[in-house]
Amino acid sequence: MSSADVIGGNDDIIMEILLHLPAKSLIKFKLVSRKWLNLISDPNFVLRHYRQSPKTVSAIILSCFMPLDFEAPQTYMYVSLDENQNQNSIQSRADFFSFDPSAPGSIMISQSCNGLLLCYSENYGLPTGTYYIFNPVTNKFSIIPEPICHGNSMINYFSLAYEPTISPFYQVVCLQFYNSSCESLVYSSETETWKDSKNQELEFFSADFHDGVYWNGGIHWLLTSDGTSFRFDIQQETILKVPMPRPPLAENWNPHNLRHFMECQGHLFLIDFDCPEYVIYEMENDRSKWLVKHRLDINLIVTAFPDRLDINLIRNRGNSCNSVLELEKLISPVSLVEVENEGPSLVMYIPGRFISYGFKDNTFKTIGEAKFYESRLGKWYHTFNYMETLSYV
Template sequence: MVGSMASSFSILTSPKQKNSPSIDAVLGNDDLVTEILLRVPPKAVLRFKLVSKKWLSIISNTSFATRHTHLNPHTVSALLLRVSFSSKEPPTHKYVSLDGKSLAYFSYDFLDFDPSNNPGCIYVSQSCNGLLLCSKCRRDLPERSQPINYIFNPTTRQFAVLPPPPDDGQFFDSIQLVFDPSESSCYRVVCTQFFTSELKIYVFSSETKDWKLCVSQESFDFLPVNFADGVFWNGAVHWISPMGNGFSFLLDKECLETIPRPPLPENWQEQNFRYFGESDRHLHFIGVLAGNPNPDDLNRGIVTPDMSHDQSTDQSIVVYTMERGFSKWFVKYCLHMNAIVMAYPEITEDEDLAASPFSAEKGSVRLLSFIGGDNNEGPLLVMWILGEIISFCFKDKTFKKILRLPFKHATCYALNYTETLSCV
């Protein structure tokens, strides 16, 4: 559909092609052209700026970008991989299509969008519905200088320098990008500060261009959560501990709430935790359990005896999903490790890795991302397996190689990515 639409446009707009009266009538109707362009994918829309001055004017209008962003579903179309081969060198970024067929790499100057910065000193820390939160590498900053953060749209190449949080950003624990194009064309950034039992939460709005203190709570009952791993979902930023305890910051109400704990078995330990994220408008908590449990049994709180086994290959990856009403978690999917070993037997052949191939830190299998059913591939579990990026489709129970990295021991971090025309 999209391909045929793009082909039709190229024919209609070819300078050598004499258009029929009906085609001229369509191209001469700005409202109709606008409605058609609103349904074209972002990158194709940007190419159509070259068709004519009139189309350039239509597409460049801020209201067009807002309508296009709101109209088009923001499904995850690719992964943005941040790969580090050495602690002495800045990470590289790779854009990888989820179909495993067309691999598109960001160019070496992908993040050189700020002409005032030295090339290669910016990295991507977060992705939220098409916008990226980028930071300047600390080793490239003078001592005691304030961090530099950007909001960057790689589709349009637009960027904005984020004003430093209060205290010049010297004492913040984390910043979290918040962008929901289905609700607003504006984005927000949440900054948390936790010091000597006092929690402060500031929010920056792209609409007001200023920071606002929204929460100041003394004697905060600090849970062992990682503030750097906040997740935006359903109008709130959520933080959770490896044991499943956590809390949320509701942006519109500017208050804190406790997160319901997943129905984890009694023998759950911190090292069982693997992933916490959002996809397909759902929140996901993923961990590893011994044995081969049944999702229905786990939801009823039934733990079978074989789940106490500690054999590394007798384990399962369990995906917990939060209900949209934020009332409770339920087990959505289970993947037994034996299926991974059968597909990749070399996992247990390496003597250094065979003892604990599914270790969160040093194992040969590491979980990178979970992508819900908002794409053509179906629910996907994305893993790093011995230097390869592999996806497992829960729909048809198949594995697919997405990308092979040049080194088996590279550190890889994955961000779900989509395209948007949203202005920054």
């Protein structure tokens, strides 16, 4: 018997090999045989694959806001961080949400959480749209049933909580605001039902509850004008106030300078612009304080890419803060990612190009060219870190 036959007949060896392959490859290998299909589809294999796979961001999905055409379907751009893929021209992904059974092209992303996307489509005239949980790797989706509306609900906000190292099931939290109070409802994919949580006194304008970020057992919303943030604790099923500690945030910190608030590979970050620097803060695991992790002077970006950014604008105005602010309008920090063997990198968009800056070796790298409007005409108003997963929806 050949060594290939020995390996092919040993399920344990096959499983160990498959566990080291990326999720997209495993989807293709399901077609090899019924045996491989059953093995890769097994929930225990899916869980082991997630736990064993490196928790690296494989791509960034960007929502493009083009103010000149409000009636056009939402456009998304898929920026792969895989160096083995051809990145010479990063295209928009019109086919990314082809799963929409009712109105192709109308799906919008609300949140990305450990490989799953919370998406929705508008149901005009109704208090809520249709919400989906979508896994782009498997191209599978589930429709979240509409929650029961308590009272005359003014507005509903939905957020996704998913931590496959703890449970293969996800939860969707719905906040219903009415009459200066907030009703929390929690949907579980395990029971496929909604349950009421807690009614609390809370105004819907207390924070921007559109942009929930799941991290460390809770969904976080940032920021209010007085520096307070909110957290929905998954175990307690209640909304808690999280005071924004100062310092280490600058005493004159202005929430309007916030460029991004995100979870990345088990860490919670915010990116602030404090002229002339981008300052990256990380929240302590016990949520007690923010720590300054990285700084990047905008002048370094301008010097590295003079063909894309007008370096003379700084030179002629003597590095004044006003000239730096003009240049900063052309730069969009996209995300902070941890690159294997390279450490943390800040991904940015400058006119016509995606670039990254590695804080470990202090070097810039071009990710790819982007066929998109100059940033004066269009802005990334939402970015979503994405990692591949076999997880069920």
